[in-house]
Amino acid sequence: MGREFIELFDEWSTSYDNSVTGNEIEYREVFKDYEHILERVAELSYGHVLEFGAGTGNLTKKLFALGCKVTAIEPSHAMRMIANDKLNGKVKIVDGDFLHFPKPEYVDSIVSTYAFHHLTNEEKAKAIDAFQRLLKPGGKLVFADTIFTTSEYCGQIEPSVRRFEPLFAVN
Numbered sequence: 001m002g003r004e005f006i007e008l009f010d011e012w013s014t015s016y017d018n019s020v021t022g023n024e025i026e027y028r029e030v031f032k033d034y035e036h037i038l039e040r041v042a043e044l045s046y047g048h049v050l051e052f053g054a055g056t057g058n059l060t061k062k063l064f065a066l067g068c069k070v071t072a073i074e075p076s077h078a079m080r081m082i083a084n085d086k087l088n089g090k091v092k093i094v095d096g097d098f099l100h101f102p103k104p105e106y107v108d109s110i111v112s113t114y115a116f117h118h119l120t121n122e123e124k125a126k127a128i129d130a131f132q133r134l135l136k137p138g139g140k141l142v143f144a145d146t147i148f149t150t151s152e153y154c155g156q157i158e159p160s161v162r163r164f165e166p167l168f169a170v171n
């Protein structure tokens with residue numbers, strides 16, 4: 001259920017923060033404006049924030065610095081360890097994924113960066129359904145992710161790895 005990439009993320013965890021800086025050519029385009037995008041997502045969030053796919057905790061750290069109460073969900077053990085170190089244990093980073101996670105009673109914001117594309121469209125719809133029930137009235141869903149530039153390009157990709165069709169886009 002959307003967790004098939006976890007081993008890859010365990011392996012990537014120690015070099016992930018280098019990848020997002022633009023130092024590695026293969027990731028330069030994917031992570032263009034990474035810091036700015038995370039800052040925008042953090043600025044648009046408020047209150048009790050539920051974060052999915054926290055990775056090494058870069059967005060988590062920005063949310064915490066802005067005074068949010070954060071509950072971060074991350075399925076990769078190795079990523080969680082790095083995020084825990086970065087946050088000095090100030091934020092709870094728990095095992096889970098977009099569909100299976102300890103449910104808080106309510107949240108003000110649900111956020112995620114560079115992770116939602118791991119779900120199929122069916123899983124995305126299920127997740128959004130659950131998020132609607134968790135968000136307080138007036139609550140915010142703030143997602144940033146990579147997408148294909150055109151549907152034609154998406155169509156050229158081998159279907160078994162084509163998980164990137166955007167279900168919706170949030171600016």
Ligand SMILES: C[S@@+](CC[C@H](N)C(=O)[O-])C[C@H]1O[C@@H](n2cnc3c(N)ncnc32)[C@H](O)[C@@H]1O
Nearest residue numbers: 002009053054055076079097098113114115118
């Ligand atoms: C590219 S990293 C992004 C990390 C972080 N959000 C950031 O912006 O740097 C994707 C993260 O999503 C996590 N992930 C993969 N599948 C997931 C799923 N089904 N539910 C939640 N997170 C998932 C991975 O373990 C990884 O930490």
